[in-house]
Amino acid sequence: MKRVLVLGGTGFVGRHVCEHLVRRGCGVTVLTRRATHARAVQHLPGLTVMEGDVHDETTLRRLLPGHDAVVHLVAILHGSNAAFERAHVALPRALARACLASEVRRVIHVSALGADPATATSAPSRYLRSKSQGEAVLRDAAQTTGGTGLQLTVLRPSVIFGSDDRFLNLFATLQRVFPVVPLAGAEARFQPVWVEDVAEAVTRCLFDAGTVDQTYELCGPTVLSLRELVRLAGRSAGVQRPVIGLPALLGRLQAMVMECAPGEPLMSRDNLDSMQVPNVSTGRFPTLNALGITPASPLAIVPGYLGPSDRLQVLRARGPGAKHR
Known part of the structure; x- marks a missing residue:
């Protein structure tokens, strides 16, 4: 052992x-x-x-x-x-x-x-x-x-996303509270895993x-912008709101204001700086497939934990013939 x-x-x-x-x-x-x-x-x-x-x-x-x-x-x-x-x-x-x-x-x-x-x-x-x-x-x-x-x-x-994440769950919560979502870095690209x-x-x-x-x-199999991820969270939770991408200057101002709020900020200027580098596979290194893992897509998994519970969605994410873990 x-x-x-x-x-x-x-x-x-x-x-x-x-x-x-x-x-x-x-x-x-x-x-x-x-x-x-x-x-x-x-x-x-x-x-x-x-x-x-x-x-x-x-x-x-x-x-x-x-x-x-x-x-x-x-x-x-x-x-x-x-x-x-x-x-x-x-x-x-x-x-x-x-x-x-x-x-x-x-x-x-x-x-x-x-x-x-x-x-x-x-x-x-x-x-x-x-x-x-x-x-x-x-x-x-x-x-x-x-x-x-x-x-x-x-x-x-x-x-990284999952049923107890502080990422897509947060965006779902915000859309339950606010009628619109002003979003800095809306076009930043991710490959959620x-x-x-x-x-x-x-x-x-x-x-x-x-x-x-x-x-x-x-990385997961799907490349999505931050805007698309926010929309996925809202759609899955049944509360999708309009997402308004902010110009760079306004986005930085939004992040600076969030940094001043009590507790852990929702977004910081350093987060925006990180988003300058696309958060997607470079193709220079082996991936999950090299470890024998078929990566799950957030499009299949996220509705299962933000919306009505549906275990079949989790199983479908593994693809045909995939083993249940």
Whole structure:
């Protein structure tokens, strides 16, 4: 039985990853600052919740022995330069040192589509620059001479959707409240990927030594603009409203106002900067199909969780002859 340490296991993607790992017979450890954050996964058989600071290298070194692999999912979408540096660069650096010191070499790193170490200083947003730098840190640790470096697999998903996402659910909620949706970045392009496909990709990589030193782009089969995604959310929820694309200047003003609102912003100027890079497959790396996964389309999945429950829609998304997971 593989024993896997999951960093970010209480988040949206992490919860699904934990479920898939447990179904494959893995023992899973989830590190979280407060055990109450892990209520959604603590019932899973073979899963252990440990309290601690994921950013503390001493804690990582203490927990790693006895594990066979680490799945790194920690990420933020908003924040200052210092916050992005801490989450996306300093943490991978601490993790790499802790793994090498503990001789736990297998690491699955969930990055982001658009990240690339070659653009670590030139990418248009703080998010993409820091994600790129974090990848570079782990790749350096994987290239240690003598075969003693990390055994690294990098997964770069497009925007991730699922029944408990904060993306399409949010747009559906907004359309239940407001008569129109003014939208910055309306023509930005995405290739949304189902969270279940991402979780399955993580699991298959852990059990396939051939994925070491590989980078995979995790994308769905359908390219959609942000405007089309908002319309899909509204249509699926039965409350579709007119979507008004904002000119660049007004869109930036909207994002700036949202940044000043209490709580996590719905959109930030850095998000708009990230959207300058199309969030679609580049064709330069293997995809979900290379892992034996037929990606599901949001056109089939989203109505099943935003509208009336219809399990058949989920099954249809897998295509003819696809296996039920």
